[in-house]
Amino acid sequence: MPRRIFVTGLGIITGIGNNLAETKDSLFHLRTGIGRIRYLNAGLNSDIPVSEVKCSFEECFQLAGIPVSEGYSRNALLGMIAAKEAYLDARIADLPGLRTGLISATTVGGMDRCELYFDDFLNNDSKNIYIDTYDCADSTEKIADMLGIRDYLTTISTACSSSANAIQLGARMILNGDLDRVVAGGTETLTKFHLFGFDALKILDKEISKPFDENRNGINLGEGAAYLVLESEESVKKSGKRILCELTGWGNACEAFHQTASSPDGIGAYLAMKKAVDLSGLDVADIDYINAHGTGTDNNDISEGRAIQKLFGTAIPPVSSTKPYTGHTTSAAGATEAIISILCLLEQVIWPNLNFSEPMKDLDFLPVKEIIRDKKINHVMSNSFGFGGNDTSLIFSRVEP
Amino acid sequence: MSAFINGIGMISPQKTVETHDFLEEIVEYDSGYLKCIEPVSYKPYIDPIQSRRMSRLIKMGIASAKMCLNESGCTLPDAIITGTGLGSVEETEKILATIHLDQPFLNPTPFMQSTYNTISSQIAIQMKCHNYNSTYVHRTFSFESSLQDALLQISEGSSRNVLAGGIDEMTQNHLVITRRAGHWKNGVFKNLEMLSWDSPGSVAGEGASFFLLSEDKNETTYARLRDVKTIYKPATPGEVIQRVYSILAACGLVTSDIDLVLLGINGDNRTDPAYRTFARTAFPETPLAYYKHLCGEYHTASGFALWLASNILKRQTIPGILRINDLQCNPLRNILIYNQYYNVNHSLILVTI
Numbered sequence: 001m002p003r004r005i006f007v008t009g010l011g012i013i014t015g016i017g018n019n020l021a022e023t024k025d026s027l028f029h030l031r032t033g034i035g036r037i038r039y040l041n042a043g044l045n046s047d048i049p050v051s052e053v054k055c056s057f058e059e060c061f062q063l064a065g066i067p068v069s070e071g072y073s074r075n076a077l078l079g080m081i082a083a084k085e086a087y088l089d090a091r092i093a094d095l096p097g098l099r100t101g102l103i104s105a106t107t108v109g110g111m112d113r114c115e116l117y118f119d120d121f122l123n124n125d126s127k128n129i130y131i132d133t134y135d136c137a138d139s140t141e142k143i144a145d146m147l148g149i150r151d152y153l154t155t156i157s158t159a160c161s162s163s164a165n166a167i168q169l170g171a172r173m174i175l176n177g178d179l180d181r182v183v184a185g186g187t188e189t190l191t192k193f194h195l196f197g198f199d200a201l202k203i204l205d206k207e208i209s210k211p212f213d214e215n216r217n218g219i220n221l222g223e224g225a226a227y228l229v230l231e232s233e234e235s236v237k238k239s240g241k242r243i244l245c246e247l248t249g250w251g252n253a254c255e256a257f258h259q260t261a262s263s264p265d266g267i268g269a270y271l272a273m274k275k276a277v278d279l280s281g282l283d284v285a286d287i288d289y290i291n292a293h294g295t296g297t298d299n300n301d302i303s304e305g306r307a308i309q310k311l312f313g314t315a316i317p318p319v320s321s322t323k324p325y326t327g328h329t330t331s332a333a334g335a336t337e338a339i340i341s342i343l344c345l346l347e348q349v350i351w352p353n354l355n356f357s358e359p360m361k362d363l364d365f366l367p368v369k370e371i372i373r374d375k376k377i378n379h380v381m382s383n384s385f386g387f388g389g390n391d392t393s394l395i396f397s398r399v400e401p
Numbered sequence: 402m403s404a405f406i407n408g409i410g411m412i413s414p415q416k417t418v419e420t421h422d423f424l425e426e427i428v429e430y431d432s433g434y435l436k437c438i439e440p441v442s443y444k445p446y447i448d449p450i451q452s453r454r455m456s457r458l459i460k461m462g463i464a465s466a467k468m469c470l471n472e473s474g475c476t477l478p479d480a481i482i483t484g485t486g487l488g489s490v491e492e493t494e495k496i497l498a499t500i501h502l503d504q505p506f507l508n509p510t511p512f513m514q515s516t517y518n519t520i521s522s523q524i525a526i527q528m529k530c531h532n533y534n535s536t537y538v539h540r541t542f543s544f545e546s547s548l549q550d551a552l553l554q555i556s557e558g559s560s561r562n563v564l565a566g567g568i569d570e571m572t573q574n575h576l577v578i579t580r581r582a583g584h585w586k587n588g589v590f591k592n593l594e595m596l597s598w599d600s601p602g603s604v605a606g607e608g609a610s611f612f613l614l615s616e617d618k619n620e621t622t623y624a625r626l627r628d629v630k631t632i633y634k635p636a637t638p639g640e641v642i643q644r645v646y647s648i649l650a651a652c653g654l655v656t657s658d659i660d661l662v663l664l665g666i667n668g669d670n671r672t673d674p675a676y677r678t679f680a681r682t683a684f685p686e687t688p689l690a691y692y693k694h695l696c697g698e699y700h701t702a703s704g705f706a707l708w709l710a711s712n713i714l715k716r717q718t719i720p721g722i723l724r725i726n727d728l729q730c731n732p733l734r735n736i737l738i739y740n741q742y743y744n745v746n747h748s749l750i751l752v753t754i
Contacts, residue, residue: 043503044503044504106538107516109538114497115500115501118497119501121578122577122578125581128582128583131578131579131581135486135487135540136488136517136539137486137539137540137542141633141745145634150633150634152633153539153542153631153633154537154539154546154549154631155537155538155539156535156536156538157488157516157518157536157537157538158518158521158534158535158536169550172553173553175557176557192500193496193497193500196496196499196500196505197496197506197509197512197515200507200508200509201509201513202509252534253531253533253534254522254525254532255531256522256525256526256528256531257526258526259513259514259519259523259526260509260513267531268531271531386518387513387516387519387522388521388522388523388525388534389526390518390521390522
């Protein structure tokens, strides 16, 4: 009997809500978090729409439950807020003695403070406390210290699939018997660094993005953090805890094509999805919904769409990208969309792809246009693909209560 | 859970490239920054048209990966896993300087090369490898996490051959910045006198190392990677030693079976005493060695230590330049690598014949 991985806790903060309840409410109201920049000092790119967490830096401290103090990045604070929600949701503290790990993901780490203080770093000693918060490990260690997690700690950075890989590693370590439960996810803060970088690549939409639309024009960047608590079957049995769903499949593959572009045939996407389906033991026909990576770039949506067509043939399940709600939260996107996919299982709904109007000439299927409430949803797939062709796909399955 | 080390590529501040020598000629430094001695030409490793646009870090990463694969005879690994504490520092600084002036980027290349996963993915692109690909970015756990994932890949049957490595670079700006944070010594310090230093701070280093970890032993095998453990903020020094005992016990070994302990001593008097206490407590009669006087301190310096351990076991000799004490052991069968970072991130790597 293969061992099973259960999800027992969720925590999320993005542009559409500071917690899981607010996120769900925004999804049901088809509300986007994308709009004019309010908190980020974006300089000459201030007119590019983004999905910011609707909190000032000071308010982030409040939500994290700590006094405003030096040495914290917005990135660490967002991570702390979401990880704490997941930790409390899974009631981890109720059952000490089990081995608990934290696997977190981020792409630019504490860059939000670093880009503000870079001049000071070079020229004076006034911001030295932030020098070591610039790297990717800082937010992970701050989260671990807040939650008292010490048994295992690491940080993954595979661009926009980072937190999906964190979830995957958590599952593999539990299966291998290294850990009993893992808080896995990612945190990413909007930065001038990312905004200018993506702008240089000319893949930012100046309007709200339109994934899988013929006239799609690029990405809206977002920020946020999302964490899942994964547990072994034995751990759940001990605690008698409520099970939200099961993580049944995961697959990681590499496009090996180009540093920032996807291949025309989506080989990486295809292999990642196929590996996940194969591992789950399911048939492709069992997948009831695909939460696509669907960035809204010309390149991704063709590549991902063709990979979906290749794997699912003529029986393509409902597909939507939820990035027009949350924006593209880069390293946090994998965990953000894993949670939205899990909400589909829990609420038995599929949220539509916002802003869709014109079918893509290159694809044979359409994304979900209206909310779907009358379909039995047992298995959902969540795709996350990153620069460098780091592609990861996850499958979550409903567990009968 | 274990794997054979069947190939290594190592670019370091010592002469470790394109040579069969093993530390026969030592490079001395007194600048506070031990800089990698790169290949004379990258041509044997990277198409010159491509390498023209590549950052130094990416070139070192691809070259060390290719050296490793060439030596092992493996052409297509089942997984590529990289650890890097700081990623592309040089490219990141270029971007920070531009946005500081609030100027638009005209050239997206630094941004494309700045992401931490660039090395793993560029290696995959070079060899059209569609297999598992990941990057770990957790300070001095980065390289260790790659090794752990590699061992997991092999143990779960997902991979037979994994290319795993650790890579970090230093730049002049980053040296200034991190010196401000108290990581480095000020002034002139001769690297080979590290054991006599008695002040806070270390000397900066860098390196690129890749290892081909395989399920099967073959004619190129150096050694066997038995276990890798990371320990975060141990409550007491005894906790690290307890972990040593449990790792050894899992492999059917006791402390007296260890023939050499490689310590991450780095000349910083805030943490070096802890290494000595560790060795005195757990390994009072074991040969001890250190290595950061040769490669400097950096997040993935354990890659240099694993390169050393692998060569020591294969060649059955401990270069004198590494020794802390004069104790002898013959034959050399089991080596323990112990590294720590400010008593926060501790790691143990067990390598055997």
